[in-house]
Amino acid sequence: xxxxxxxxxxxxxxxxxxxxxxxxxxxxxxxxxxxxxxxxxxxxxxxxxxxxxxxxxxxxxxxxxxxxxxxxxxxxxxxxxxxxxxxxxxxxxxxxxxxxxxxxxxxxxxxxxxxxxxxxxxxxxxxxxxxxxxxxxxxxxxxxxxxxxxxxxxxxxxxxxxxxxxxxxxxxxxxxxxxxxxxxxxxxxxx
Amino acid sequence: xxxxxxxxxxxxxxxxxxxxxxxxxxxxxxxxxxxxxxxxxxxxxxxxxxxxxxxxxxxxxxxxxxxxxxxxxxxxxxxxxxxxxxxxxxxxxxxxxxxxxxxxxxxxxxxxxxxxxxxxxxxxxxxxxxxxxxxxxxxxxxxxxxxxxxxxxxxxxxxxxxxxxxxxxxxxxxxxxxxxxxxxxxxxxxxxxxxxxxxxxxxxxxxxxxxxxxxxxxxxxxxxxxxxxxxxxxxxxxxxxxxxxxxxxxxxxxxxxxxxxxxxxxxxxxxxxxxxxxxxxxxxxxxxxxxxxxxxxxxxxxxxxxxxxxxxxxxxxxxxxxxxxxxxxxxxxxxxxxxxxxxxxxxxxxxxxxxxxxxxxxxxxxxxxxxxxxxxxxxxxxxxxxxxxxxxxxxxxxxxxxxxxxxxxxxxxxxxxxxxxxxxxxxxxxxxxxxxxxxxxxxxxxxxxxxxxxxxxxxxxxxx
Numbered sequence: 001x002x003x004x005x006x007x008x009x010x011x012x013x014x015x016x017x018x019x020x021x022x023x024x025x026x027x028x029x030x031x032x033x034x035x036x037x038x039x040x041x042x043x044x045x046x047x048x049x050x051x052x053x054x055x056x057x058x059x060x061x062x063x064x065x066x067x068x069x070x071x072x073x074x075x076x077x078x079x080x081x082x083x084x085x086x087x088x089x090x091x092x093x094x095x096x097x098x099x100x101x102x103x104x105x106x107x108x109x110x111x112x113x114x115x116x117x118x119x120x121x122x123x124x125x126x127x128x129x130x131x132x133x134x135x136x137x138x139x140x141x142x143x144x145x146x147x148x149x150x151x152x153x154x155x156x157x158x159x160x161x162x163x164x165x166x167x168x169x170x171x172x173x174x175x176x177x178x179x180x181x182x183x184x185x186x187x188x189x190x191x
Numbered sequence: 192x193x194x195x196x197x198x199x200x201x202x203x204x205x206x207x208x209x210x211x212x213x214x215x216x217x218x219x220x221x222x223x224x225x226x227x228x229x230x231x232x233x234x235x236x237x238x239x240x241x242x243x244x245x246x247x248x249x250x251x252x253x254x255x256x257x258x259x260x261x262x263x264x265x266x267x268x269x270x271x272x273x274x275x276x277x278x279x280x281x282x283x284x285x286x287x288x289x290x291x292x293x294x295x296x297x298x299x300x301x302x303x304x305x306x307x308x309x310x311x312x313x314x315x316x317x318x319x320x321x322x323x324x325x326x327x328x329x330x331x332x333x334x335x336x337x338x339x340x341x342x343x344x345x346x347x348x349x350x351x352x353x354x355x356x357x358x359x360x361x362x363x364x365x366x367x368x369x370x371x372x373x374x375x376x377x378x379x380x381x382x383x384x385x386x387x388x389x390x391x392x393x394x395x396x397x398x399x400x401x402x403x404x405x406x407x408x409x410x411x412x413x414x415x416x417x418x419x420x421x422x423x424x425x426x427x428x429x430x431x432x433x434x435x436x437x438x439x440x441x442x443x444x445x446x447x448x449x450x451x452x453x454x455x456x457x458x459x460x461x462x463x464x465x466x467x468x469x470x471x472x473x474x475x476x477x478x479x480x481x482x483x484x485x486x487x488x489x490x491x492x493x494x495x496x497x498x499x500x501x502x503x504x505x506x507x508x509x510x511x512x513x514x515x516x517x518x519x520x521x522x523x524x525x526x527x528x529x530x531x532x533x534x535x536x537x538x539x540x541x542x543x544x545x546x547x548x549x550x551x552x553x554x555x556x557x558x559x560x561x562x563x564x565x566x567x568x569x570x571x572x573x574x575x576x577x578x579x580x581x582x583x584x585x586x587x588x589x590x591x592x593x594x595x596x597x598x599x600x601x602x603x604x605x606x607x608x609x610x611x612x613x614x615x616x617x618x619x620x621x622x623x624x625x626x627x628x629x630x631x632x633x634x635x636x637x638x639x640x641x642x643x644x645x646x647x648x649x650x651x652x653x654x655x
Contacts, residue, residue, distance in 0.1 A: 010490035127423045155407075162467070172361055174230070
């Protein structure tokens with residue numbers, strides 16, 4: 001018997017009595033402003049969430065990242081000087097300074113946003129960039145993970161993720177260090 | 192029935208001996224203890240703000256119950272959907288088969304550099320030495336794992352691999368291996384040095400290997416959680432992605448992730464979510480993706496009625512952080528890939544003899560069970576494993592005789608009362624050197640209580 005058949009046979013031999021799958025996953029939303037709670041959670045994760053108008057975005061990027069190599073996948077709102085579509089090998093993104101992209105959804109309870117293939121163009125871009133700037137419509141903030149998964153089709157794109165801050169580690173004596181392997185900063189522009 | 196030999200053949204993990212060596216350095220023990228307790232406190236604060244915390248634990252436990260009760264069906268469903276997504280799915284009966292599979296994929300692509308993110312399963316399979324013997328350069332990219340890899344050691348904790356290492360020692364390792372200044376011990380600067388060093392490794396790797404936190408049967412995708420972004424950086428740059436996955440990681444549908452993601456990071460480090468929670472459903476254009484489904488004793492464990500709940504474990508480490516024994520004995524004292532309370536109930540199923548001491552490496556205080564996000568009754572399993580170990584004769588003759596003797600006395604009320612009277616009388620009269628003679632193992636590190644004049648029963652009779 002091959003591995004597959006052996007494993008499946010062993011599992012069938014040791015099958016336990018059927019157990020019901022829970023059906024109820026609704027929990028009440030707390031009182032309060034979701035946008036505020038979201039911003040607070042992003043802050044707790046080491047990032048920043050800012051309310052901003054579309055016209056302020058170019059200034060925000062120029063002031064925050066002067067002279068930077070900026071790739072934007074939402075050029076309607078944010079200008080960039082690097083076109084990800086023309087990059088063939090993701091390794092060529094090693095010197096990317098800033099990625100600006102639009103998230104579909106945000107979660108207030110944990111300060112995470114959803115990014116997929118379309119927003120990233122190159123999957124590596126969100127991780128190899130020195131700084132990550134995410135645009136998010138404040139109306140697209142839900143309360144918790146249960147609501148979030150009812151809105152996102154995780155298999156629609158080949159890759160998608162929740163990002164909730166800058167890359168970090170506490171592997172050296174539990175000291176928090178921002179900027180482990182991925183982005184050193186995480187800004188969410190609510191626009 | 193034959194008595195077991197007084198000398199159990201090696202290698203039996205000598206947890207007590209290793210723990211004694213660990214606590215010999217008192218200052219370091221306190222430092223280790225406090226570091227872990229700090230993480231436990233962060234977990235408490237982070238779980239307390241979720242009003243439905245207990246309901247989530249219950250849901251998580253029930254979802255796992257359900258999934259395990261039809262694991263074969265869900266694995267087939269997962270295989271079908273993942274294959275339809277263009278992912279190559281492999282099945283490995285044991286560690287050896289897993290390692291062979293991984294090597295054959297790497298060999299086919301002539302990959303010489305492999306970047307790995309955290310995977311306790313590959314530790315369990317001892318993948319790194321297997322690949323290194325065959326000429327593959329394996330780089331662990333999680334900072335903590337890189338630290339212990341440079342030190343030539345395994346992780347001492349499943350979430351905090353280098354929790355036992357001091358920053359000065361890391362500075363020394365980095366000085367020797369990464370060329371940092373000789374006396375550098377600042378975590379910020381050491382982390383930056385590792386970032387620069389590992390960027391080069393990410394860019395040169397021909398393959399990336401990750402673990403799997405969750406797999407979704409209905410959609411055929413996997414979820415990997417990290418804070419550093421190392422798993423993603425490896426996978427999205429390399430032409431080949433291999434994910435090693437224990438067969439128990441399956442969840443039925445994507446929305447079940449919500450329950451587990453709300454529990455996982457809060458239980459592990461006190462964060463509300465890990466920085467990156469990546470869902471892989473299809474390889475990127477031009478990339479190849481493989482998932483290796485590994486049994487390695489899991490299907491057998493499913494058949495152990497009293498112990499199968501341990502398969503619900505999501506590897507958050509909460510039971511380890513809270514354990515008073517782990518905090519004061521260190522991860523290496525367990526001599527197993529997964530240390531702490533969860534390791535002590537998983538490993539006896541792998542090798543009862545070798546790990547026969549681990550179910551005893553506990554005070555049965557119950558804290559591990561209280562913090563477990565999937566409600567594994569760890570204390571109860573520890574207690575049951577102790578019984579199994581005794582039944583199988585897998586303990587020292589001293590312990591066996593002592594337990595048999597105590598069992599006999601406690602099972603006979605009159606004998607028990609007589610023994611109590613005698614011991615109270617003796618304790619008041621015998622000189623210290625006899626009370627604390629070599630045979631009194633308990634008294635080696637503890638003072639015996641002052642012997643009371645009367646027993647509880649005497650007092651109770653008088654009082655009522």
